[in-house]
Amino acid sequence: MATTKIGIIGLGLMGGSLSIALQETSDSFYFIGLDHNKRHCSEALELGLVNEVVLTLDEISQCDIIILTIPVNGIINISKQFKDLDPKCTIIDFGSTKEKISNVIPKKIRENFVAAHPMTGTEKFGPSAAISDLYTDKVVVLCDMEKSGEHQQNVAKKLFSDIKMQLVFMDAKEHDRHAAFISHMPHAVSYAIANAVMKQEEATSIVALAAGGFKDMSRIAKSSPNMWEDIFKQNKSNLLEAIDSFQDELKKCQKMVEKEEWETLNNWMAEANTLHDIL
């Protein structure tokens, strides 16, 4: 089988886990990595996540498939620097927001480009966080696919199917609104819970009592500030709207407790239970 050259720009959890997952489907891949963090480059080589690392975008531009697993602002910056791509080259970005990316990709490479958002991750980062089943059975949202070339659409669909992801198609605008509710607002909430507890005088003795519920609610408050600053930047208006909707609900709860409207509170909790009929 001919070797497929895969370039991975951004050697962290997402890029590293993709390499592991692809290596499990076939041995015909050759992985070329690029990352401005030199420690991540040497770790990725040691862990066998890439076959070689390069220093410039030109050296990775000859790959059949180029994966962008870097923060969203980085994706936008780097997409402006590609020159002379082969018409068969497929670039897939894994950014968590999609509208701005989908709209600012330079016209000359827009058909090479596929805007994807694999709905998966952990709070860990760096190549050593890479795991083999990060993508297995998870959803990947493919956005504005009509803007990608037919070849590129097929390459992306095959790649995500091969690593056993469930494909969902959506326009980028709709994706960003949904992602604000399902992912970005919950991150803001988790950071706020962590900070609310840390501000208490007795933070240490409070945290000593933590059980599974608190650990779950604060887990994603471990996430990388650089990555999430970027996502909040890119999805500002949808995020603010989702935070507003959340605050409306929490204020309702607060009022019912203040006014001791226990029956209404019980109904409100029972409504929340219904989420799990569709989750």
Place this chain on the structure above:
Amino acid sequence: MATTKIGIIGLGLMGGSLSIALQETSDSFYFIGLDHNKRHCSEALELGLVNEVVLTLDEISQCDIIILTIPVNGIINISKQFKDLDPKCTIIDFGSTKEKISNVIPKKIRENFVAAHPMTGTEKFGPSAAISDLYTDKVVVLCDMEKSGEHQQNVAKKLFSDIKMQLVFMDAKEHDRHAAFISHMPHAVSYAIANAVMKQEEATSIVALAAGGFKDMSRIAKSSPNMWEDIFKQNKSNLLEAIDSFQDELKKCQKMVEKEEWETLNNWMAEANTLHDIL
């Protein structure tokens, strides 16, 4: 070895899991169950969680140890109905709030009584939710122990140590304030996240994108409204204070996003990361 009779009032997740855990430490226990839910009684018998079920408090009052694994208002009500307890009888309540319980237990049985809060649980309920390791390596908070008899203190300490819990001693007032931050406020937040999403027109397609982060943040929104109504009632002022602290933090986040103060936002997220140095 002489048989120790253990009465369990409330045959659900907590009571059922306790029976399994105790049966793993010794075969000298005889379990007597009481629950107004007849289906739970027959399920608990079928699952071997209890040896027999009884219908009245009198029939369970002869036990050596009586465990109250019912909602907090139920604990308060039932504690007023005990008559003529043996001075060696130990009653342990597992309620999630402690100050009101600790203060309203009738004087004549106060020494029989131990106010405990095992910091564990799942979002599931009923006897079929019982699991063997619910208590293993978890924290149990024992409150106002100086109000319990010496015998009762020793019985409770032995019981929780036998099922491998980590014992923490605290006054009931302090417990309730801590529990509001570590457990009760996060529950209100999780219910609010679930309701914010369910109120959206496209709730189903939003939820279709859910990954681990959202699942974690909404898991405890599955919890029983009856149980949580009761806890919110009992711990009203601490809960409202914890919600206020949380809202202060979320409002900070909201303002930083609105005003595009990205560096300050990044620092705020990095502060939240520090929770995990002590968790």
